Amino acid sequence: MALKPFVKRKVKWWEVGILFLILIISCLVRLPYVHEPFECDQASYSYIANHWGEGMTPYRYSWDSKPPLIFVAYRIISAFLGTTAEGIHLGFIFLAAISVISIYALSRRLFNPGFALISAFLYGSFSGGALISGTFAVPENLLVILVIAGMYYFWDGWERQKNKYFFVSGAFLGLAMMTKQSAVWETAALTLFLISGGLRSTTFLLIGWRLVLFWLGVAVVIAIFVLLFSVLGALYEFFSSVFLYNLFFGRIVGIKQGLINLGHALIWSPRENFLLWVFAVSGCILSLAKRERKSMFINLWFFATLLGLVSALNFYPHYFIQIIPVIVILAVYFLQSVWELPGLGRKVLSIIFVCGAAISFGAVQWKWWFCSSVLDSLASRRGELARPELYRQAEEVGDFIRNHSVAEDVVQVWGMWPEVYYNSKRKSPSKYFYIASRNIMLGKFKEVVQTQVYYDIIRNPPKFIIIDEYFADLISEPMQRYINGGYALERQGERYLILNRRDTVY
Numbered sequence: 001m002a003l004k005p006f007v008k009r010k011v012k013w014w015e016v017g018i019l020f021l022i023l024i025i026s027c028l029v030r031l032p033y034v035h036e037p038f039e040c041d042q043a044s045y046s047y048i049a050n051h052w053g054e055g056m057t058p059y060r061y062s063w064d065s066k067p068p069l070i071f072v073a074y075r076i077i078s079a080f081l082g083t084t085a086e087g088i089h090l091g092f093i094f095l096a097a098i099s100v101i102s103i104y105a106l107s108r109r110l111f112n113p114g115f116a117l118i119s120a121f122l123y124g125s126f127s128g129g130a131l132i133s134g135t136f137a138v139p140e141n142l143l144v145i146l147v148i149a150g151m152y153y154f155w156d157g158w159e160r161q162k163n164k165y166f167f168v169s170g171a172f173l174g175l176a177m178m179t180k181q182s183a184v185w186e187t188a189a190l191t192l193f194l195i196s197g198g199l200r201s202t203t204f205l206l207i208g209w210r211l212v213l214f215w216l217g218v219a220v221v222i223a224i225f226v227l228l229f230s231v232l233g234a235l236y237e238f239f240s241s242v243f244l245y246n247l248f249f250g251r252i253v254g255i256k257q258g259l260i261n262l263g264h265a266l267i268w269s270p271r272e273n274f275l276l277w278v279f280a281v282s283g284c285i286l287s288l289a290k291r292e293r294k295s296m297f298i299n300l301w302f303f304a305t306l307l308g309l310v311s312a313l314n315f316y317p318h319y320f321i322q323i324i325p326v327i328v329i330l331a332v333y334f335l336q337s338v339w340e341l342p343g344l345g346r347k348v349l350s351i352i353f354v355c356g357a358a359i360s361f362g363a364v365q366w367k368w369w370f371c372s373s374v375l376d377s378l379a380s381r382r383g384e385l386a387r388p389e390l391y392r393q394a395e396e397v398g399d400f401i402r403n404h405s406v407a408e409d410v411v412q413v414w415g416m417w418p419e420v421y422y423n424s425k426r427k428s429p430s431k432y433f434y435i436a437s438r439n440i441m442l443g444k445f446k447e448v449v450q451t452q453v454y455y456d457i458i459r460n461p462p463k464f465i466i467i468d469e470y471f472a473d474l475i476s477e478p479m480q481r482y483i484n485g486g487y488a489l490e491r492q493g494e495r496y497l498i499l500n501r502r503d504t505v506y
Contacts (some may be wrong), residue, residue, distance in 0.1 A: 011108075018117050019104055026100050026124030027093055029365070033135035034089045036374040037395065039382065040434075042088070042137050043418040047433060049074030050083055056427075059241045060234035063431045067242050068225060069179040070139045085422075092137045095145060100124040102148040103325055107332065109155050110294060115336045118354060122276065123328045125361055130368040130381055131272040133318035139180045140321040146176035147186055147305075148325050154190055154214075155297060158197075166194075166210045170217025177218070178225055181246055182308030182322070187218060189304035197293055245445075272364045273324075275357040280327035283334030298333060302326045317381075331357075387470065389494045390417055397466065397498065398423020400491065405463050412457055414475060415468020417496075430456035441474050450476035458482065464490070465499040472497075 038046060048062045049071040056062055058071055077091030103123045107116035127144065128134040134141070150172035157165025169190065176183035194210050229238040284302060287295030305323045312319060339350040368377050379388035394417065401411055401424035410429045413420050418434040421427070428434075430453045435441060441449065454476060457465070465487055467475075475483070483499060490500035 012113070015113055015117065019101070019120060022104075022117065022120045022124050023097050023100055025121070026096060026128060029125055029128040030089075030093045030096060030135045032369045033130075033374065033377075034086055034093070036085070036089065036135070036378050037391070038085050038088075038419055038422055039136070039378060039391065040386065040416055040418060042085070043422045044434065044436075045070050045074050045137070046083065046085075046088065047418055047421050049078065051427065057229075057232045057234045059229070059237035060232070061431050062428075062433060063241060065241055065245045065436075066139055067178045067181065068229075068238070069175060070142060073142050074137070088137045089135065092135070092141055095142060096124075096128065096134075099127065099141075099145040099148060099325075102145055102152060103328065106148055106152040106155065107329065109152065109159065110298070110329065111332055111336050115332050115339075118335065119328055119332045122331065122354070122357065123325060125358065126273050126276055126328065127321060127324045129272045129361065130365055130377070131317060132320045132324075133381065134321055134324075136318050138318050138321075140318055143176055143179045143183060143322055144325050146172050146179060147183060147322070150176060150186070150190075151301060154193075158293075158297075163210055163213055167213040167217040170214040170219075171221050172217075174218040174221030178221060180322070181242070182312060185304040185308045185311070186301060189300040190214065193297055193300050197296060272361060273327075275353070275360050276324075276327055276331055279331035279334050279353065279357070281330075283330035283332070283337075286337055287330070287333055295333075298326065298329055302330060386416075387495065390419075390468070390496070393493055393496065394419035395423050397493070397496065398425075400498070401426060401464055401466075409463040410460055411464040411466065412453070412462040413466045413468070414453070415466070415471040415496075417466065417468050420466055429460035429462055432456075435468075435471050435474070438471060438474070441471075446474070450474070450479065454479040454482065461486065461501055463501050467497040467499065469495045469497065 044064060045066070048056075048058050048064055051062060052058055052071060052075060058064065058068055073091075073095075074088060077088055081087035081091050100120050100123060104116050104120035107119035110116075111119065126134075127141075150169045152169075153165045153172065154169035157163065157169060170187075173183060173187045173190070177187065191211065191214065194207060194214065225238075226235065229235045280302075284299060287299060302323075305326050309315065309319055309323060335350050335353060338346050338353075340346075368381065372380065375392060379386075379391045382388070382391070398420050401420065405411070405424075405426065407425070409426060411420070411424065411426045412428055412430060413434045415435055416437060421433065432449050432453050435449070440446075457479070465483060486502055487499035488502050489497060491498040
């Protein structure tokens, strides 16, 4: 079946004006959270990024399982807007605006201009939802920009027969994988599309050439990061932390907690984007029935992203940010299909659907926008996924440590509380500067962490050791003996202890 000739549609002034208003709305949705303090993940990324420039290479001197592009993003934003939580959040609001423009550009390739604007509006709103933590400065909010850009260049290359765009698309998907490993599923989906879609209309030679270009783009990006960490002397640590840990430890220890988090997500998420999911599923069914290449492209993307969510096995609310772009595309596919049916009633129904989605979204957000302090909002929205008392105490603990130590002092947090480093402006003596989750502390990895932290605090004794009581029973016997012999209780709060090194008691 021959492809239809590509017709380029110029962007008109009224489209630019409406898109500008949508960008303003997208920013306003997120503005109430600018002053929200860092939670655990953001504090961890901030710590790693801030100290990377001081020679503390990620993975070698500060452990995390996320690919490195999130740390690069933090460093770039910090260079322009500072290292504060407000600065980082403003930077991610700017990135969100870029993602809105990207979804609009892709939607103009897939839909009529008016429905492209509806895509931008729905995405700009729903991607900033409170219950999926759409304002967090996390990899998922960076990932969506790169995936959307990759999809745009891929579809543009397919429609316009511009083979070089497949290389560009692959490069964006490579960057996406260096942001979060789950982007490998979208990469696989586009590979499948090139093979299955190409068999209908192109030669085997052309299919092969496009596959080579696409995967060359992916490989070039990954090779750049491999070379970077080779030069930094952290290639093994990069590989073991980003790939081996997630393939083995991350999968094994995430199942039990993942089921808990899935239940949490299924209870909370529909309150925020239920109608969007209804439209998306309707669009998926409708598009599958049509059997177009466009519908194949969208649905492969949808199922790939769904696999990305499932394969993580954690189902934290902010993971669902990564599926918002494609369910918006599917929802708009459905809305445009309804609009194009004969009869005025169908068009009115489409308008009601869009307005209903916007109203239902705003009704859920109202509480978080106007009825809660930023700290109470954060603690409440995280719910059982974190301990609210720690959010409320992180600042006072950080202030205490900063006021009773000097910049050269190091402190060690034993537990899931990296916010203490951000608030105290102090470093850890160990690459395992906090315990990312109780669920990772089993088997060989538990022994690795316990041994490493023990030797690190012996070599460079911290002035303060902060123990999150939830993790106290995971302290190894040698480390406990060392703490008992060299540290005294300085302060006890709700679910935490601050221990002061005996030879530095003020």
